[in-house]
Amino acid sequence: MIPEVRKYVAFIEDTLIEGTKPAETPLRMAAVAAVLKNPWAGHFVEDLTPEIHAFAPILGKEMVARLMPLVNGGENVEAFGKTAIVGVNREIEHGSALIHTLRFGNFLRDAAQSSEFIPFTNKRGGPGNSITFPLRHTTKGGVRSHFMTMEFNIPDAPAPDEVLIAIGVATSGRPHHRIGDRFKDMEDMQHDQTVRPE
Numbered sequence: 001m002i003p004e005v006r007k008y009v010a011f012i013e014d015t016l017i018e019g020t021k022p023a024e025t026p027l028r029m030a031a032v033a034a035v036l037k038n039p040w041a042g043h044f045v046e047d048l049t050p051e052i053h054a055f056a057p058i059l060g061k062e063m064v065a066r067l068m069p070l071v072n073g074g075e076n077v078e079a080f081g082k083t084a085i086v087g088v089n090r091e092i093e094h095g096s097a098l099i100h101t102l103r104f105g106n107f108l109r110d111a112a113q114s115s116e117f118i119p120f121t122n123k124r125g126g127p128g129n130s131i132t133f134p135l136r137h138t139t140k141g142g143v144r145s146h147f148m149t150m151e152f153n154i155p156d157a158p159a160p161d162e163v164l165i166a167i168g169v170a171t172s173g174r175p176h177h178r179i180g181d182r183f184k185d186m187e188d189m190q191h192d193q194t195v196r197p198e
Helices: 049-071 092-099 102-112 182-189
Strands: 005-018 021-037 079-086 120-124 131-137 148-152 162-170
Touching: 005 049, 005 148, 021 049, 021 131, 021 148, 049 092, 049 102, 049 162, 079 092, 079 102, 092 102, 092 120, 092 162, 102 162, 120 131, 131 162, 148 162
Parallel strands: 079 120
Antiparallel strands: 005 021, 021 162, 079 131, 079 162, 131 148
């Protein structure tokens, strides 16, 4: 059992100037998306496990192999994220099934030398829908400099019975970042909030 992938799409954005000021180091954001036939299309499926186990490792391995050369290797990755968009005829659960498993995500974590949670979005949409998902630092989750958003689109995807999944990375934080992080906030406020969200 293998995924029926219609296309892979690569996206690269290099930011050289931010707010009229040249970036000291250009920021590269890169992503790879896979557009595939929804393996659960046509009827309600209670147990999604067989396809998750079969498809997620294949997709994770192939997508990471295509993504890492865009940033000259995993050692240059400082932030990451992922997303799934399910075509309008199907369940959001189908997209979640493919990206929310270690069988998929660990390929990206291993390439980035990370054990952190990968931020995500999952939604339903049609062709040309905005592929938008958050990025965060690969090893320091509270570092606000790397809170960014990846965004691009594929004009003909996803079709109603397709799933679009994507992973993305960045080689640095925002150019000219200067708002500190939550750890500095806690120090200034003399308040330990390490177990609470941003």
